[in-house]
Amino acid sequence: MDADAIRDALRNVTDPDLGDDIVSLGLVNSIEVTDDSINVDLALGAPYSPTETGIADAVRDAIGSVDREVNLTANVDTGLAADDDVLANVENVIAVASGKGGVGKSTMAVNIAAGLSAMGARVGLFDADVYGPNVPRMVDADEPPGATRDETLVPPEKYGMKLMSMAFLVGEDDPVIWRGPMVHKVLTQLWEDVEWGHLDYMIVDLPPGTGDTQLTLLQTVPVTGAVIVTTPQDVALDDARKGLEMFGKHDTNVLGIAENMGTFKCPDCGGEHAIFGEGGGQQFADVHDMPFLGSVPLDPDVRTGGDEGAPIVLDEDSATGEAFREIARNVANNTGIVRRREHTTRNPPSQ
Numbered sequence: 001m002d003a004d005a006i007r008d009a010l011r012n013v014t015d016p017d018l019g020d021d022i023v024s025l026g027l028v029n030s031i032e033v034t035d036d037s038i039n040v041d042l043a044l045g046a047p048y049s050p051t052e053t054g055i056a057d058a059v060r061d062a063i064g065s066v067d068r069e070v071n072l073t074a075n076v077d078t079g080l081a082a083d084d085d086v087l088a089n090v091e092n093v094i095a096v097a098s099g100k101g102g103v104g105k106s107t108m109a110v111n112i113a114a115g116l117s118a119m120g121a122r123v124g125l126f127d128a129d130v131y132g133p134n135v136p137r138m139v140d141a142d143e144p145p146g147a148t149r150d151e152t153l154v155p156p157e158k159y160g161m162k163l164m165s166m167a168f169l170v171g172e173d174d175p176v177i178w179r180g181p182m183v184h185k186v187l188t189q190l191w192e193d194v195e196w197g198h199l200d201y202m203i204v205d206l207p208p209g210t211g212d213t214q215l216t217l218l219q220t221v222p223v224t225g226a227v228i229v230t231t232p233q234d235v236a237l238d239d240a241r242k243g244l245e246m247f248g249k250h251d252t253n254v255l256g257i258a259e260n261m262g263t264f265k266c267p268d269c270g271g272e273h274a275i276f277g278e279g280g281g282q283q284f285a286d287v288h289d290m291p292f293l294g295s296v297p298l299d300p301d302v303r304t305g306g307d308e309g310a311p312i313v314l315d316e317d318s319a320t321g322e323a324f325r326e327i328a329r330n331v332a333n334n335t336g337i338v339r340r341r342e343h344t345t346r347n348p349p350s351q
């Protein structure tokens with residue numbers, strides 16, 4: 001089997017989101033055939049996402065080699081030169097945002113991060129909520145970052161995730177009054193002077209609203225996409241709209257809308273009640289032509305998980321945990337769509 005025959009075989013592999021075969025889309029970067037191996041480099045950008053794992057499996061099937069080892073690698077064009085990319089070793093930066101406080105944004109960020117980590121991905125969780133950093137508590141991380149000789153910070157790890165938070169530096173209960181320029185300086189240091197290593201996903205928990213932190217992040221870091229967390233009430237949805245507008249102004253992709261507290265899971269009767277009305281998050285996503293990532297019920301186990309530092313997404317037996325896992329899978333899948341679409345736009349296939 002030579003490279004041309006392999007390329008032809010790969011025309012049978014369809015990208016389910018972009019709706020064409022991967023060769024026509026220009027998602028096959030290179031094919032190399034040696035005496036004992038077939039090496040194919042694909043333009044895939046969302047490691048461990050179910051969709052891209054499926055594409056890779058289909059590629060192996062299409063090649064169907066029995067006598068040579070098939071090695072697949074992935075390299076997607078991000079449009080950034082390594083030099084001007086502040087987080088060059090981080091493949092995808094995902095901002096978790098909410099229009100208003102208290103909708104469960106940190107809970108969502110922690111569970112998405114832990115969910116991606118459980119899928120096998122290398123994950124960083126960056127608590128950028130300088131005004132109320134609470135991620136360390138939610139994952140029970142009390143170990144502060146270490147420091148190397150050249151004064152970079154080594155993030156502590158929990159559930160396989162690398163963590164960084166203002167709480168490590170100032171203490172969770174210290175009131176912090178930050179002005180814009182200080183926020184900018186501290187945040188920039190927090191991601192530049194940290195040894196993140198190679199990450200597939202960095203999840204950034206933003207403070208609620210549309211303030212200095214959001215601006216700093218969007219101006220200084222190549223954000224792959226944003227997740228907007230909302231509850232189904234009209235007031236929360238109104239604020240979520242402002243979040244959408246902010247990301248729109250900065251040309252930032254929105255990976256989708258995640259609904260929290262969609263229903264109330266009653267511990268007494270076991271039933272689920274739509275106390276804030278039904279389908280608010282889904283309707284909001286539809287109206288704004290955004291993907292809907294999923295809905296999580298108001299479930300006392302989520303809060304206990306958060307308080308005890310054990311994200312519920314890791315509880316295999318919990319239905320609410322499965323709702324978070326579904327959101328994590330969709331976040332990864334939609335990250336892949338953004339990456340592959342950008343790649344094909346930047347590298348239009350010749351035929």
Ligand SMILES: Nc1ncnc2c1ncn2[C@@H]1O[C@H](COP(=O)(O)OP(=O)(O)OP(=O)(O)O)[C@@H](O)[C@H]1O
Nearest residue numbers: 101102103104105106107261297298299302303306
């Ligand atoms: N689906 C849920 N079921 C039960 N409790 C929840 C759920 N989501 C969040 N909580 C609880 O609600 C509280 C607030 O959640 P969280 O800190 O995630 O909100 P937030 O939007 O990040 O808030 P902030 O405005 O402080 O940033 C926490 O105690 C959390 O455990």
